[in-house]
Amino acid sequence: MFGFLWRSSWPIILAALVAGIASGLSSASLIALINSALSGHFEYDALPWRFGGLCAMVLLSASSSFYLINRLSQKATYELRIQVSRLILAAPYPYLQKLGNPALLANLTEDITSIANAYQLLPVLCINSAVVAGCMAYLGWLSWRLALILGGVILFGVLSFILLKEIPKKSMERAREDYGKLNKSFRALTEGIKELKLHSIRSGDFMEHSLAASAESYRRHSLSGLTFYMLSSQWVNLLYYTTIGLILCVFPLWQTLSQDVIRG
DSSP states (O other): OHHHHHHHHHHHHHHHHHHHHHHHHHHHHHHHHHHHHHHTOSOTTTHHHHHHHHHHHHHHHHHHHHHHHHHHHHHHHHHHHHHHHHHHHHSOHHHHHHHOHHHHHHIIIIIHHHHHHHTTHHHHHHHHHHHHHHHHHHHHHHOHHHHHHHHHHHHHHHHHHHHHTTTTHHHHHHHHHHHHHHHHHHHHHHHTHHHHHHOHHHHHHHIIIIIHHHHHHHHHHHHHHHHHHHHHHHHHHHHHHHHHHHHHHTHHHHSOOOHHHHHO
């Protein structure tokens, strides 16, 4: 999928990546500047100009990155819908009957929107990666031992998050199947509304064993998957605050840290 977008929109992707990286590096430089100013290691005459310039660069580059990626997302939505529609037209009719109309409709709407929205995370990833890289470089200049420890913690956090996010995958896959069944029930409701109104017993049976059952299954699997994703995110936050606590309370027992390093 990324290859498909790269072939059609590589200039926009490159521009968004460059803008995101520039925003992240500018943010890291701004953090270093603030730390130097608080430490009294920066000339006051040049501080307002440097601070204002970095703030403007952060805002402009971040805005440019998000604008470009939103443009890419809308273009991806359009091209994916056209491409999927052509694939549906070219597919054998028995295969389309096997999939069913609800699954085809979900592919054209929900799935394509989810894929396009995923690309909006690209500038966030670039900005955060550049911020981490810049801050780690600055911290390495202040204390290479502390930077090495933090690098290990970051690596452990990324790997553990990758493993943890595999747990809710099965629940989300079942929720996706339930969503297709729910669409099928909605279509049956709208297309057979006249018959359902004429037969109250059949109407109640449809609501209880078809529509309500699909909705309940979708709710249960979606809640399970999203809960696991939330716990995975909180695990990363726990590592973050634990690392700060270790730096403040435990690391000074092993090596004396200056105020500049602690602020950094």
